[in-house]
Amino acid sequence: MKVTLKGIKDRDAFDKAGIALPDYDVARVQATSRNNPVWLHFGAGNIFRGYIASLQHDLLSSRSQTSGIITLSTHDGAEVDRVLSPHDRLALETTVLRDGTLNLRVTAAIANSYKLNGSSPADEYDVRALAPRPSIQMISYTITEKGYVIRDIKGNFLPEIKKDIESGPVAPCHTVSWTAALLWERWQAGAAPVAMVSFDNCSENGNLLRDAVLTIAREWESRGFVNQAFIRYLSDEDSVTFPNTMIDRITPYPDRDIAARLTAMGIEDMEVYTSKKGAHMAPFVNMEKSRYLVIEDKFPNGRPQLEKVGVLFTTARGVQLFERMKVSACLNPLQTALALYGCIFGYEHISDAMNDRQLINLIRRLGYEECLRVVDSPMIVTPREYLNEIFKERLTNRALPDTPARIATDTSQKIRMRFGYTISAYQKRGYALTSLVALPLALAGWLRYLMAIDDNGHTMKISDDPMLSELSRRMSEIIFTRPDSVERTLRPLLSNETVFGQNLYEAGIGQTVENLFKEMITGPGAVRATLIRYMG
Incomplete structure (x- = not known):
């Protein structure tokens, strides 16, 4: 045929x-x-x-x-x-x-x-x-x-x-x-x-x-x-x-x-x-x-x-509500977190990452507890119903050959909407950013991924990104196993409003992300240890 x-x-x-x-x-x-x-x-x-x-x-x-x-x-x-x-x-x-x-x-x-x-x-x-x-x-x-x-x-x-x-x-x-x-x-x-x-x-x-x-x-x-x-x-x-x-x-x-x-x-x-x-x-x-x-x-x-x-x-409002539910709360932030850590842990498929206890705990907390708190319903489907479908039918489809590397592509262009909106929504509604755990872990995971070193200490390939050369150059200044080398490198990046939508330090979450990242570079296995510490 x-x-x-x-x-x-x-x-x-x-x-x-x-x-x-x-x-x-x-x-x-x-x-x-x-x-x-x-x-x-x-x-x-x-x-x-x-x-x-x-x-x-x-x-x-x-x-x-x-x-x-x-x-x-x-x-x-x-x-x-x-x-x-x-x-x-x-x-x-x-x-x-x-x-x-x-x-x-x-x-x-x-x-x-x-x-x-x-x-x-x-x-x-x-x-x-x-x-x-x-x-x-x-x-x-x-x-x-x-x-x-x-x-x-x-x-x-x-x-x-x-x-x-x-x-x-x-x-x-x-x-x-x-x-x-x-x-x-x-x-x-x-x-x-x-x-x-x-x-x-x-x-x-x-x-x-x-x-x-x-x-x-x-x-x-x-x-x-x-x-x-x-x-x-x-x-x-x-x-x-x-x-x-x-x-x-x-x-x-x-x-x-x-x-x-x-x-x-x-x-x-x-x-x-x-x-x-x-x-x-x-x-x-x-x-x-x-x-x-x-x-x-x-x-x-x-x-x-x-x-x-x-x-x-x-209407424009209807599209906006559905988009925010998907892009900023119920699907894309979860995919990005899975993909970044999936690359660091060497998983071939997204469905493999869905068998990882700490990663499941991470995205469940990110979706159900942190993002869902500030997302409005588009009425076409409720956010909780949509999120349930994500976990029961979509991310767990082992027959679907999706890869962490594909989803990690162009992350610098996506991270503002996938995580920045939730940060802004917490501020507008008067919720304490200190209650966020999974979201700063996701951001710290992106920074750790950009080091191009997996959790076993081996070099790994980074997916394409328009900012890849600049980000790679900046992250190469960090000395692995030297947390004291971090602040000078990360502060300009985490303050970048183009990437995150706001200065994360002024928002009150930048230092948390920086501290989590420091925990992840103390040596081989540090990423897993950090996730266990916060996600069980």
């Missing part, structure tokens, strides 16, 4: 293997998408192919939609060259159940794909022609949290952003710059309305996208590349909106063991790739069954009827 347009014509083979196939005319959908595009999307990674594109596939299957999604890549183009094109943009959706069963289906919602990374001028020309089409209702994103970062920790524009600002909308490189350029094309062609929708797992993602795009556009306006009328178009919610969203589906990197299982079933070309820039990809996407997507309902040009396939549309 081959996951290609030609391959899926052998329906009997796929049926015998229990693999569902598209029940609509894929060629017609692709043609309709070219002539009357509805949805453009930046990024073609795992969460997009396994969840977002899956939703449009469901609408196509129910005949509620006739057009698919066109993907745009500003990265290295590996997703297009290695995954999408060889498989005619089909994806093998692999849902991993707790008993190890794989629910499989082929989806075909991706109608076309273009590379906007300088390697294909023809693609760039075509996309600039597509962007003004009045039929386009939304342009969306799964580019990770760091995709919206346009300044460094000192407030200076990143080198690629500076280059884009100086060159104008003619030759952008960064995704945010391309976004501003395509909106400029749209404005020039008649200023048709459109929604710009981030699906990335970061706080107020729509606001982040809007602020970044407007910053680029205003820099261009100051240099004469665009005019004030264009800035007004971007700022007018009757024309361009940036809805906030909250997405939740654990989608690990594609797993080689699952690839082997698929190959053993007779499915060809299921290799797992790692691109030159470190992206992990495969023609299949392995993911959990649970899924949530909440979207602020602001679409000035209409939208696909995603509510028919389980998407929840609400």
